[in-house]
Amino acid sequence: MKKLFFFIPVIFLIFATTFTKNSTKKLDKKIFDANENLRAMHEKYELVMLEYSYLTSPKKLMEYQKKYFDNELLESDIKNLNWIEKKNEEIIIKKILSNNE
Amino acid sequence: MNKVNDKSLVSEEHNSEFTYNENKSNLIISFERIAFIFFVFFIIALVFSSKVILLSLEDKVFIKKISKKENFRSSIIDKDGNILAKTVPVINVGINPNLVIDKEKLLITLKLLFPNKNFKKKMYGKKFFYVQKKISQEKLEKILLLGDKSFIQEDKIARIYPNSKLFSHVLGQIDDNNNGISGLEKTFDYELTTSRNPLILTLDTDLQYLIREELLKSKDIFQNIGSAAILMNINTGDILSMISLPDFDLNKRKKINDLRFINRATKGVYEFGSVFKTFTIAAGINYDIIKPETEFKELKKRIVCANNPISEYDDKIPSDLTAEEILIRSGNIGSARIAEKIGIDNYDKFLQTIGILTNISFDIEEVGETQMGRWGKCKLLTIGFGHGIATTLLQLTKGYSIVSNGGFEISPTLIKKDNYIKGKRILNKEVSKKLNPILRKIVSTEEGTAGFANVKGYEIGGKTGTADIAAIGGYSKKKINTFASVFPTSKPKFALVVMLDEPKANKDFVYNYRDGRAPYKGNWRNTAGWTTVWVTGQIIEKIGPILATKY
Numbered sequence: 001m002k003k004l005f006f007f008i009p010v011i012f013l014i015f016a017t018t019f020t021k022n023s024t025k026k027l028d029k030k031i032f033d034a035n036e037n038l039r040a041m042h043e044k045y046e047l048v049m050l051e052y053s054y055l056t057s058p059k060k061l062m063e064y065q066k067k068y069f070d071n072e073l074l075e076s077d078i079k080n081l082n083w084i085e086k087k088n089e090e091i092i093i094k095k096i097l098s099n100n101e
Numbered sequence: 102m103n104k105v106n107d108k109s110l111v112s113e114e115h116n117s118e119f120t121y122n123e124n125k126s127n128l129i130i131s132f133e134r135i136a137f138i139f140f141v142f143f144i145i146a147l148v149f150s151s152k153v154i155l156l157s158l159e160d161k162v163f164i165k166k167i168s169k170k171e172n173f174r175s176s177i178i179d180k181d182g183n184i185l186a187k188t189v190p191v192i193n194v195g196i197n198p199n200l201v202i203d204k205e206k207l208l209i210t211l212k213l214l215f216p217n218k219n220f221k222k223k224m225y226g227k228k229f230f231y232v233q234k235k236i237s238q239e240k241l242e243k244i245l246l247l248g249d250k251s252f253i254q255e256d257k258i259a260r261i262y263p264n265s266k267l268f269s270h271v272l273g274q275i276d277d278n279n280n281g282i283s284g285l286e287k288t289f290d291y292e293l294t295t296s297r298n299p300l301i302l303t304l305d306t307d308l309q310y311l312i313r314e315e316l317l318k319s320k321d322i323f324q325n326i327g328s329a330a331i332l333m334n335i336n337t338g339d340i341l342s343m344i345s346l347p348d349f350d351l352n353k354r355k356k357i358n359d360l361r362f363i364n365r366a367t368k369g370v371y372e373f374g375s376v377f378k379t380f381t382i383a384a385g386i387n388y389d390i391i392k393p394e395t396e397f398k399e400l401k402k403r404i405v406c407a408n409n410p411i412s413e414y415d416d417k418i419p420s421d422l423t424a425e426e427i428l429i430r431s432g433n434i435g436s437a438r439i440a441e442k443i444g445i446d447n448y449d450k451f452l453q454t455i456g457i458l459t460n461i462s463f464d465i466e467e468v469g470e471t472q473m474g475r476w477g478k479c480k481l482l483t484i485g486f487g488h489g490i491a492t493t494l495l496q497l498t499k500g501y502s503i504v505s506n507g508g509f510e511i512s513p514t515l516i517k518k519d520n521y522i523k524g525k526r527i528l529n530k531e532v533s534k535k536l537n538p539i540l541r542k543i544v545s546t547e548e549g550t551a552g553f554a555n556v557k558g559y560e561i562g563g564k565t566g567t568a569d570i571a572a573i574g575g576y577s578k579k580k581i582n583t584f585a586s587v588f589p590t591s592k593p594k595f596a597l598v599v600m601l602d603e604p605k606a607n608k609d610f611v612y613n614y615r616d617g618r619a620p621y622k623g624n625w626r627n628t629a630g631w632t633t634v635w636v637t638g639q640i641i642e643k644i645g646p647i648l649a650t651k652y
Binding site: 046047049057059079081096097 | 646
């Protein structure tokens with residue numbers, strides 16, 4: 001009887017371990033797949049960012065401006081631009097440049 | 102008895118054998134041998150131990166060199182996340198002619214694939230040669246379809262710089278084995294090849310581009326052989342832009358040995374002239390020797406020190422001037438008099454404090470060192486108005502930042518930090534308080550020398566410096582024209598220092614005054630006020646809106 005009480009938990013533990021290991025194996029595989037996908041996506045993202053950095057570099061933007069919007073884009077005078085702040089439902093407009101001059 | 106005698110004789114012989122000197126001597130030799138071997142091993146152990154201790158104390162960079170390099174290099178990005186340098190995997194394809202079965206047939210095929218290349222000499226004369234480095238996927242597939250075993254593929258990395266020339270001196274280059282050989286690529290070689298995180302810089306691509314464009318335009322107008330500019334946040338030491346012209350295309354990866362391409366912002370050492378007068382006044386205020394209103398009467402137009410004449414640039418400069426007027430009108434004799442009052446010890450201490458006379462610790466290795474002879478009475482006078490001392494543009498920018506930021510210590514940096522610890526105050530707080538309004542007057546008043554930089558709204562303050570370039574036995578007619586500016590002077594935040602190397606006066610250029618006066622054509626004055634100040638004004642006009650809205 002004593003032996004039975006000893007073996008049943010052991011057998012149970014063996015089955016439980018097998019079952020857990022089997023299920024985590026699947027989980028491990030899923031994690032590995034996800035990591036691999038992430039790595040591939042990250043590489044792709046970095047390449048897209050490289051392309052983006054090149055296409056939106058100031059040099060390129062100036063080229064586009066000359067090519068497509070030569071007479072359409074107007075320079076704004078910084079003196080006409082203001083900061084808008086909302087404080088306690090009150091809107092405060094502040095000059096961007098100092099008023100000392 | 103005889104027997105006894107015999108025995109006694111034997112015993113004596115035995116004693117004699119026992120005390121044989123040769124044996125004793127053998128024992129000593131063997132001990133010395135062991136001691137000698139022990140000594141040799143001890144010395145070897147000592148040498149290796151000291152090397153191990155030395156290595157552990159050595160700067161990390163040394164250890165970095167012996168660690169194995171991975172085929173990987175992190176990206177470098179600007180403060181807004183734009184990629185400045187990125188590594189991409191590439192494939193190089195080569196041929197081992199010994200493995201080729203039919204050389205003639207392969208040569209025909211290669212001619213079809215690469216019509217502009219001729220491989221005949223290499224095919225019959227070499228053991229290995231590259232067919233194409235950084236081959237395109239399309240061409241690689243065509244080569245693979247040939248099924249020839251003599252083709253050898255090599256997986257390598259290539260560094261791409263999307264802004265090509267824009268950050269050339271700052272970023273630096275790498276060699277074929279993924280080793281950084283200059284600039285940040287060299288200094289941060291270990292971090293870039295071990296960490297997966299990108300290196301984030303303080304630089305702003307937009308500001309860098311706009312400043313470079315203006316410097317390039319200045320070359321067309323003033324025919325200068327080179328130029329440099331540094332834009333720095335004077336409270337944090339963050340460098341927002343650092344340019345040195347001429348620059349080079351990083352993607353072409355050429356060896357740059359030509360001195361024309363020296364980094365004029367950090368490595369080039371120049372006599373900057375009158376921009377040093379600001380430090381003379383600042384030192385006087387710092388040690389409470391002068392005040393801006395301190396009067397200097399009967400200033401001569403010319404003095405002689407050790408047979409070397411010191412004279413005013415402009416003879417119309419009044420003989421009675423206050424310290425403030427001396428700086429505004431850029432008086433040489435007045436500045437020399439102030440320096441005399443300050444004294445060698447105080448002036449030396451002051452220049453050490455603001456980092457002009459100390460070696461600067463910076464993020465790239467290409468850094469020059471200040472050069473000056475020994476202190477003496479005449480040296481003190483000449484340094485008082487900015488001659489007899491040569492330093493780097495970076496140190497000049499640092500000096501101007503400290504004297505105008507309230508006297509707080511800063512360390513110029515290119516690397517973005519998460520937390521900034523405010524440096525300790527190293528100058529009297531009165532220095533900035535009294536100096537900044539004077540710098541403003543140099544730009545805003547008619548007596549000042551920098552009216553072309555008076556861009557409305559930005560409260561620019563600064564000091565001009567026109568210096569003759571030293572030549573053998575004296576000075577040449579070539580100039581270094583500099584303008585060191587800080588703005589806004591009511592609460593300074595930025596320092597912009599611009600230098601033109603050997604500019605020439607342009608007689609056909611039309612200057613538009615900022616105070617509404619009629620345009621002026623034709624200039625024969627090759628001074629900073631007519632060259633560098635004009636360029637700085639143009640730069641601030643372009644970058645001002647970005648600085649005002651983004652920072």
